[in-house]
Amino acid sequence: MLAAQQRPRLIDERGLRTDGRRPDELRPIRIELGVLKNADGSAIFEMGNTKVIAAVYGPKEMHPRHMALPDRTVLRVRYHMTPFSTDERKNPAPSRREIELSKVIREALESAILTELFPRATIDVFMEVLQADAGTRLVSLMAASMALADAGIPMRDLIAGVAVGKADGVLVLDLNEAEDMWGEADMPIAMMPSLNKVVLFQLNGTMTPEELRQALELAKKGIAEIYQLEKKAIKEKFVEVS
Amino acid sequence: MSVTSDRLQTIVSNVKKASILKALERGVRLDNRKPDEYRPLSITLGYAKKADGSALVKLGDTMVLAGTKLEMDEPFPDTPNQGNLMVNVELLPLAYETFEPGPPDENAIELARVVDRSLRDSKAVDLSKLVIIPGKKVWSLWVDVYVLDFAGNVMDASTIAAVAAIYNTKLPKVEVNGEEVKVLTERTDVTPLAYPVVTLTAAKVGNFVVIDPNLEEESIADAKLSISYTPDMRIVGIQKSLGGAMKLEEIPQIEEVTRKAANRLFSELKNTFGIA
């Protein structure tokens, strides 16, 4: 196969990845809340070179009324990539991938937001990928979670997630673009860590059942780390005099 | 934009929900299945005579018809020695009372993409077998999956239908003269399917896990986990769906149940339907 000639070596002889990380190392993370004036809540979340901005409007009364639900909030969720977020320009029309990911992200948020508190209302969540370097659905979901916290919308927990993959047979944490493209598996998983509950979980590629179990363990560690960073980003804005 | 909808939520009364849960406490389901049993399966190959390959699948009351069409095409520039695979799924208006005509919605798109990933990532469809002239002419394999009766777990039924339809597809004989390709009416006995792939969907209903949920079970489920396997038990796809959550430890437990069911399904595909 011609593709094999272009495929780079993903793990070098020292066991390090294409960006120099160890297999269980996360990329640098940057979180900023309250970045937009008009939105009720907003955040920018960065993981390595992946950068997503999320905005939340609501809860507010739902129009058209017939689409409202009598016992809980309707979530309207849009995951979208800007045309300049990828190496080759991405057509701004929603792709099938963006439609699937909007659904997957909305379902993750449904488990976290206390939607039964605001019947007949709606909450809009918009995520725009500004820079795509693997892990966009997870960074988008986390940006949305931070934006919801910024908006003061009641939730069960913050959401933290990470993609575990297989590169040259080695399980690696927080895939980068090369590993996403050339690796043997890509497993994005997101949780409400305080409740130990999984809200997003997919796999493409191949894994043995044993590798799956190891990957889940690796993900759990990565998620715990990210969760602490999220809490820190929220709390450090409130100066606490000890 | 993805919008919360209660398309299915309203159909199960609280009384029914209580009796489903009560039965599960005794280890049975309302249709007398055990939690790890899938519904009766029937596959009719070659159902749509004008398709290049087709299969009508019934999984309980869920009915899905898949048909393939081969078109001669150029390969994509970055994969000159591979044919193309396109999977589309439609949830037809005739399949359920509230389905409207229109382009595929997020549910149909999710189904198509999960089936596509199972076929592609597993290499169950051997794209190199679809090459006619390397770098110049290849077969594009269009797989269209049409859901005719929406009665629960269309995911697994759609995967079976796609696999059976591809299995039923025989590549046409071609005459190659330099750059010219003449497609003959006779068929080879080459199928693009290297081996089957199956998807097993488990639904979390209360504290219980059931395989191949019917429509009522799906409507009251908190979450679903669909896992795809190859015959040598490699996991080639996972998709969690619905707006509920599951505990992290539950995932390996569910995977054990789906794997055992996958084994049984592969045996049935081979022994009853000759698909291997």
Next chain:
Amino acid sequence: MNLPGQIFVMDQQVVCPGDLLAEGDFEIPWSPYIYKESNRYYASVVGVVDVKNGTFTVIPLKGSKYWPRVGDTVLGMVEEIELYGWTVDIRAPYPAYLPASSLLNRPITAGEDLRRYLDVGDYIVAKVEVFDRTTNPILAVRGSDTGKVTDGTVVSISPSKASRLIGRNRSLLNTLVSMTGCHLMVYPNGMIHMRCPSSAQEEAIKGAISLIEIEQESRISDLTEKVRRFIASKLGETNASSSAEA
């Protein structure tokens, strides 16, 4: 002493959604800012925990929407004139409704021009009389502290900030009032009605309110100090009379 359970957080601690607050069986009034799973209590928003007398509440630090509570007196702006009343924006997720009969204390005859009493853009102070899962909030004008706003200035801050201003620690509110001599009414939906002796005081108090809105201090005492210094710099120490202590 038999405790209802264990509280894991300290008074004035900043909490995030998902933070475990307590375990056991506490008698606390229902709040959207705390949720319970089996016998565990978790915070559902970014906020500050108030722990006292063996119970706890969470006061949100973020959020621009007001959660209507029956019995609250709020200040809202009229959005629409309906047949028998007005739709009022009280900064809640749902618009509120004020029946004209409540404001006028008499039934309405069909075709009456309600604009004479309350027009779009007018401010009205009213009580939240009805609010539950099946209906938008319904307001009532009852008592001398309610009615159309006819003078002064109205500004807004986030409801979460407002509830901290009128919470148990009044030092911040008292500082604003005593240092400026303005008459100040802070409503739980984040609306503030002020009547000041002169424009200098009004500017000073508006500036102080902006400061309160953007400052992220979680401790009222630190915020109070910042506000005190700000107003003093604006008005000079001469206008500051003895400020009430907390």
